[in-house]
Amino acid sequence: MRKVLRNVGIPLLSLALLFGVWQAIIVMFHVNTYVAPRPWAAITAITSNWGTLWPLLLGTIRETVYGFLSGALLGIVLGVVMGKVAFIQKLIYPLLVLSQAVPSIALATPLVLIFGLTIKPIVIIVAWIVFFPVTVSIVDGLSHVDHDLLNLARVYGASKARTFWFIEMPAAVSPLFSGLKIGATYAVTGAIIGELASSTGSNLAEYQQHANANFNTAGVYGTTILMTVVGISWFLIVVGIEIWATPWLRRTTARRWGLRSLRRS
Amino acid sequence: MPQETLLRLDAVEKRFGDTVALSPTSLSIAEGSFVSVVGPSGCGKSTLFNVIAGLLRPDGGEVTLRETAVTGTTGHVGYMLQKDLLVPWRTVRDNITMAARLTRRVTPEDTAEAIRVAERYGLGEFLNHYPKALSGGMRQRVAFMRTLVTPHQLLLLDEPFGALDAQTRLEMQQWLLEVWRESGRTVLFITHDVDESIFLSDRILVMSPRPGRVVADFENPLPRPRTIDALTTPEFVGLKAQIMRLLHGGDHA
Numbered sequence: 001m002r003k004v005l006r007n008v009g010i011p012l013l014s015l016a017l018l019f020g021v022w023q024a025i026i027v028m029f030h031v032n033t034y035v036a037p038r039p040w041a042a043i044t045a046i047t048s049n050w051g052t053l054w055p056l057l058l059g060t061i062r063e064t065v066y067g068f069l070s071g072a073l074l075g076i077v078l079g080v081v082m083g084k085v086a087f088i089q090k091l092i093y094p095l096l097v098l099s100q101a102v103p104s105i106a107l108a109t110p111l112v113l114i115f116g117l118t119i120k121p122i123v124i125i126v127a128w129i130v131f132f133p134v135t136v137s138i139v140d141g142l143s144h145v146d147h148d149l150l151n152l153a154r155v156y157g158a159s160k161a162r163t164f165w166f167i168e169m170p171a172a173v174s175p176l177f178s179g180l181k182i183g184a185t186y187a188v189t190g191a192i193i194g195e196l197a198s199s200t201g202s203n204l205a206e207y208q209q210h211a212n213a214n215f216n217t218a219g220v221y222g223t224t225i226l227m228t229v230v231g232i233s234w235f236l237i238v239v240g241i242e243i244w245a246t247p248w249l250r251r252t253t254a255r256r257w258g259l260r261s262l263r264r265s
Numbered sequence: 266m267p268q269e270t271l272l273r274l275d276a277v278e279k280r281f282g283d284t285v286a287l288s289p290t291s292l293s294i295a296e297g298s299f300v301s302v303v304g305p306s307g308c309g310k311s312t313l314f315n316v317i318a319g320l321l322r323p324d325g326g327e328v329t330l331r332e333t334a335v336t337g338t339t340g341h342v343g344y345m346l347q348k349d350l351l352v353p354w355r356t357v358r359d360n361i362t363m364a365a366r367l368t369r370r371v372t373p374e375d376t377a378e379a380i381r382v383a384e385r386y387g388l389g390e391f392l393n394h395y396p397k398a399l400s401g402g403m404r405q406r407v408a409f410m411r412t413l414v415t416p417h418q419l420l421l422l423d424e425p426f427g428a429l430d431a432q433t434r435l436e437m438q439q440w441l442l443e444v445w446r447e448s449g450r451t452v453l454f455i456t457h458d459v460d461e462s463i464f465l466s467d468r469i470l471v472m473s474p475r476p477g478r479v480v481a482d483f484e485n486p487l488p489r490p491r492t493i494d495a496l497t498t499p500e501f502v503g504l505k506a507q508i509m510r511l512l513h514g515g516d517h518a
Contacts, residue, residue, distance in 0.1 A: 149350050155318045156415070157340020158367035166366055170354045246354070252398035254356045 037218040045211075045222035053207070057226055060204045063119060063191040064230055067126020071187075072180060074127060075134025082135065083142030083172075084164070100132050104190060108197030122194030129190040130183035137179030141172030174249065177242040184238040188231035271296040271451050272317065272419055277326035279312050285476035286312040289326060292470065292479065294453060296418065299445060301454045301462035302470045305512060309477020310455045314421050317453070318342050330419065340368070343412035343420040343450075347427040349404040351396040357383065357407050358392040364415045375414070382410050386444060402433040409441070413448060423455045435493070438464055442491065459508050463501055464491060471511045481511050 019039040025031065026038050033041065046053060082089040104125050111121035145168050153163045195205035204223055211219030247255055272294040279287040287309040294300055302310050315321040317328055322337035335341050343364075351360045361379035365371050383389050388406060396404055405425060412420055425441075426434045438461060445452055456462050462469050463485060471481040486500050495501055 146348075146350065148346060148348055149352070151320055152344060152346070152350050153367050154320060154339050155342065155344040156364045156367050162367050166363075167352065170352065173354070248354045248395040248397070252395060253393045254395065 034215055034217055037221050041218040042221035042225055045216070045218035046226060049219070049222075053204075053223075053226065056202060056204045056207055057230070059119075059200075059202070060188070060191050060195070060227065060230055063122045063126060063194065064187045064234055066119075067123040067190060067194075068130050068183060068187045068234065070123065071127030071130025071183060072134050075131035075179065075183070076138060076176070078131065079135040079138025079172075079176075080142070080169075083139045083168075089139065096132065096135065099128065104129055105193050105197070108194055112198045117198050117200055119198075119200065121198045122191055125194040126187050126190035129186045133182040133186075134176065134179040137175040138172050141175030142168055144175075145171045173246060177238070177246065180238050181235060181242070184235045185231060187234060188227055191230075192227055268296045268298070270294065271331060272453075273329040274317070275327045275329070277313075277316055277323045277328060279309075279316055279321060279323050287316065287323075288476040288478045290479055291326075292482070294419075294451060296451055297449055298467045299452045299454065299465055300468045300470065301456055301466040302472060303456055303459055303462045303508065303512070304472030304477075305457075305474060307477070308472040308474040310472055311423060312477060313472075314344075314423050314453070314455060317419075318344050318421055341417060341419070343415040343417045345408055345412045345420070345422045345425050347424045349396070349401075349408040351404055351407055351411075353396055356393050356395055357388060357399070360396060360407055361410045361414055363411055378414050379410070382414055383407075386410065386440070401429055402437060405429065405437060406440070409444070413444065413450070419451050419453065421453050421455075424457065425454075426461070427457065434461070439493075441465065446490070459505055459512070460496060462508075463487070463504055464496060469504075469508065471508055473511070481508075483508065 022039050026036060037045070078092070082092055107128065108121060108125060111124055115121045115124070149167060149171075150163065153167055158166075192205050195203040196209075199206055204227060208220055208223040211217075211223065243250065270293045274290055274292050276289040276291055277287065278285070278289045290313065302313065304310050312321065316323045319328075319335060319337055319339035319341070326336075327334055328336045330341055352363070355363070358376065358379050359366070361383060362371050362375045365375045380389070380392060383392050386406065388403065388410070391399060391403065396407065399407065409422075409425065412422075426437045429437060442465060454462070454465060466485055468485060469483045470479050471483070472478065473480045483504060485504065487495050487498070487504075
């Protein structure tokens, strides 16, 4: 109970602090509502337009999730191949760095030219941002497996495949989640960049620009809050999966249910 | 108790560049015996082990296990190091069955055997624990159980208790003797610690560096079973003095 209070209560407190400071600044400096709304006005701008906002929010969530999943999958596959084949690692690494040096906003327009004003360029941009930390973390994880442990597996006469599956891959799981968490926080940013370039007619980024054009400052802030909520939620979901998938980091004994009991080995 | 030869080395040698890590060495280890290898750092003890385990291919000579040549191949010995090398993501039980998991599918018999061994040697309550919840001594016990449940007759232990404090080490030595006696395995044991080698072994090989080679081969006269009292008998002290003289090159002569 105490733990729950600490793990949930303190983050809620910091959230309240944030809104409190926001409110205080507006009141103290007599900020005009056209420049910045009070927190409550921003929240009302969400709730009173929920019918319009909900489908748009759903769209952003879909782009974020699709992009994240494809980026994570690509990142894992690429990371494993690079981690296991030295030649490919040398070959791909410069391209990997290059890919992230390209400003993702500058990537959006060419992608829209190729794929049209659809969800595809958006998903690709999200995946583009997500795969990088995932790949780097897996390559790192695979290269730091204890050499003596690999020798032990060799002494036992273990096959390469089993050594990979039972030693190397599990050893890379913790680093993998570091990469996934970084990817999760950036995913929604990618989705919004994509939405700005690929105006599919109705999406959250366009709604925000509309609100801005109509001097609906509360709407602008409300949309920002929604985008942030998507980012935080996705991050928390990934953290939840991490806690479930890596029980050995937090627990002293194995759960009765979990990865290990699902898969008999 | 003279028994037939389990392991035989014929003129095995290993070089790293210009350094002779192990000059041509021949020896044979009797089935069921406990043999220690003592020597200072860099005397080729670990090289000797890695050649026997098959991690290193010797530059010359042959390793034979029960009349079968195993030179440069792996999969024929149990192997344990000073580092416990338990995987943190597996429970004690699943760490004990690791060797099976790495070579084939783990059977219910494997798991039953892991549970039996853990319960027999005092870790039954910890089967479902992750290694990080255990003390250093307990982790080394698990590591040894992992070695013990392999089907291999020959167990190579490379300074398995080197990182433990003196008190725990003594407990572990007594424990190892008990398990060894019950298991009927053959143990080849590397150590820095002369007391440890005498307390545990039937036979002690003394190695010396540059080039790495076996310089002496002692039969241990101490009767078994041994208790801590054996550590202070005249036979023990006499043997220790002989080994120390070899290790420290006449300074004590």
